[in-house]
Amino acid sequence: MLPFARVTVIGLGLIGSSILRATRSAMPTVRLTGYDVDPEVRGIADRIGLADDIADSAGAAVIDADLVILCVPVGAMGAVAAALADDLPADAIVSDVGGSKESVIAALRSALPEATIVPGHPVAGTEFSGPEAGFATLFRGRWCILTPDDATPEAATVRVRDFWEKLGANVETMTARHHDLVLAVTSHVPHLIAYSIVGTASDLEDVTQSEVIKYSAGGFRDFTRIAASDPTMWRDVFLNNREAVLEILQRLTEDVTMLQRAIRWGDGDALLDLFTRTRAIRRSIVEQGQDDAAPDFGRAHE
Amino acid sequence: MLPFARVTVIGLGLIGSSILRATRSAMPTVRLTGYDVDPEVRGIADRIGLADDIADSAGAAVIDADLVILCVPVGAMGAVAAALADDLPADAIVSDVGGSKESVIAALRSALPEATIVPGHPVAGTEFSGPEAGFATLFRGRWCILTPDDATPEAATVRVRDFWEKLGANVETMTARHHDLVLAVTSHVPHLIAYSIVGTASDLEDVTQSEVIKYSAGGFRDFTRIAASDPTMWRDVFLNNREAVLEILQRLTEDVTMLQRAIRWGDGDALLDLFTRTRAIRRSIVEQGQDDAAPDFGRAHE
CATH class of the missing domain: 1.10.3660.10 (6-phosphogluconate dehydrogenase C-terminal like domain)
Structure with a gap:
């Protein structure tokens, strides 16, 4: 049983592109969609086949997703969430990989007041950046921290935990603070x-x-x-x-x-x-x- | 032409043991002698064959050396030099690998007022310590800094430079300060x-x-x-x-x-x-x- 059937990654840098590669490797039947605000990055992602589909807008990228992971700098989370708000399916789960959690949660809740949000942070990376720097084994044996709060349904957290464990990560939950x-x-x-x-x-x-x-x-x-x-x-x-x-x-x-x-x-x-x-x-x-x-x-x- | 025929290393930790291994590899005909103040380290050095001879005292280790390299913590340089002063051949060159140079030069000159001293510092290492942590390629492509002063004969500096270059290091000279x-x-x-x-x-x-x-x-x-x-x-x-x-x-x-x-x-x-x-x-x-x-x-x- 796969936790999600259609996964969308917004932001195709080191972490976003690694999530796509790791998902394809661990769950090959999942339909993958990617989007990046930079047309050049979208072109590279398309050329190297990071996803089944590289969308032309954040809205188009999420329209049939059941998991959307925001992989953009934490200062851009709110704006990216606002840009896809109108097209987000009601039953989709939104997660992210931001390195600070209290600020990101506030930004996401403000932009997506109705959405199911499971904030996350995989503690992994390298010093390289961009869509070509990612690799499928980046998260293996590393820890991914989820910071659900009272507004997060337990079932959503369980599915996101399952997703990260399938990518090879250990998962821990704690408060955002x-x-x-x-x-x-x-x-x-x-x-x-x-x-x-x-x-x-x-x-x-x-x-x-x-x-x-x-x-x-x-x-x-x-x-x-x-x-x-x-x-x-x-x-x-x-x-x-x-x-x-x-x-x-x-x-x-x-x-x-x-x-x-x-x-x-x-x-x-x-x-x-x-x-x-x-x-x-x-x-x-x-x-x-x-x-x-x-x-x-x-x-x-x- | 080898710069030295009989090399003695005092202090058989990471750096000292690496110098012995690297010398054996690059200049196999050089006769190698080692000494360490710790009998346990001497036993290990003997067992793993770090040198042709592991001496029982600093004096015995230097008695026929033409290059003596002190590979001990910089705070111990003066005492070690004093311990071998009486047995040091008049034409031997004394060098060291200490990470601070002004203090080491003062300590060596005080303990060995008549000796030819070419202070040195190979900028290389790992986080591991002891005679078994060393390896022959540690200095390859790394820099070794020599800090001769007015009291150092140019010919002695040339020979020590040649020695380090044969171990694979790049050599630079500068003032101790x-x-x-x-x-x-x-x-x-x-x-x-x-x-x-x-x-x-x-x-x-x-x-x-x-x-x-x-x-x-x-x-x-x-x-x-x-x-x-x-x-x-x-x-x-x-x-x-x-x-x-x-x-x-x-x-x-x-x-x-x-x-x-x-x-x-x-x-x-x-x-x-x-x-x-x-x-x-x-x-x-x-x-x-x-x-x-x-x-x-x-x-x-x-």
Whole structure:
């Protein structure tokens, strides 16, 4: 039994195109429709056969869907939902993949007051963007968080959970507020710091950009990967998860200040304590299959 | 023509054991001697055949060497040099792999006032430690920085350069002071921030450690790799490159504060500008072979 027979994806970037590929691979009989606001992206999607049909408008894309997944930057969710509101079938379920959930839920409910909405967020991605960057196994073994609330029928959540599990994801449910705090820690603040440190390094007067690049294998290059992620998507995440990001950033700033002081005063024990403690978390992440065990992320050394 | 006939490595961790393996692979006729202060490490090194001889003391290890490379934490360089001073041949060259150079040069010159010293730092590594973590190709295509000064004979620098090039490294020379500033940016501050953010995440009251681990694929896991590096080595680096680390940290703090303000006041343009700019640096790092081009560091997605 398939949870949905006709799935529409709006927004054909890394995540949207990966959902289409993964669905075709896991549920080949599902009829797939795609739409992107950018005609060039629609042309690529058509050429590489991402879906059975690439529609010319958001409305046309959803007209016979039973699941519609919005895969656009979180700041665009409300406008996209409004654009398809008139054509959305009454029994369709609307979901999304936005990285902030409280703001997205508010935007979707405002644009689609009558719709059945199951907000979602697959915690997966790469630093590449666009319809050709997606792949069918992106969600395998990763977690997808659903944030239903009192207005979400339980049966709808069950069907969306089933859909993601068929794509290979583990599914967890939590409140939107808790999601936003958890993701601020595990994703948003790490991205902000990575963007920031890359910016700082490229602005120095006494160290050239060429030197930063040459000697990046000392650690810096690990930060540049996530600092190469889609700029619009990330701008929207920070503007839409402001409170939680600022809260975690404040905590981090305090902790960095403590380390700064330990360095200034030569307190080696405080440094050693922290540096020893952080190894355990890495070990758990590898043990739970959320990262590779190979040294150096398995980078080739030839 | 080989630059050296008898090479001794003191300290058989990731870097020391990799130098031995790489030398055996590139220059099989060189006689290799190793020593480590830890008897257990010496036992492992002996069992896995890291060198022709694993000596029982630092003095015995250097007695007929023409190149001695110190591969110990930078805080231990002075004591190790003092321990082998009496047995060091007059014509031997002493080098090291320490991540801070001004402090190491001072320590070595003080312990070995008569020796020929060519300070070095191969910018390469993984998050794993110990004699079994090393491998022969670790330095291939990576940069090795030498920081000779007026007291270093040019001929000695040429031989050490030749040695590292035979191991597959690119070699650059610069002053110790400039090295310490460049590495503060490309390695030390990234490590400090990575350690700090992992610490912050594990100390939150409202987000469990289990949640941090489960949802780490959102970006956090990239930070945990370098935050799993050897604690003692890194404690020593921060205590010995204090001025440069604090200077770069101050710059980073200012830049993070600017981003924090942009988020608080909803200044999306400032965020988008930075996030767009940082992609170019990533591109250059990949183009110059200092990182993999594969998405997500080439992590497997099966």
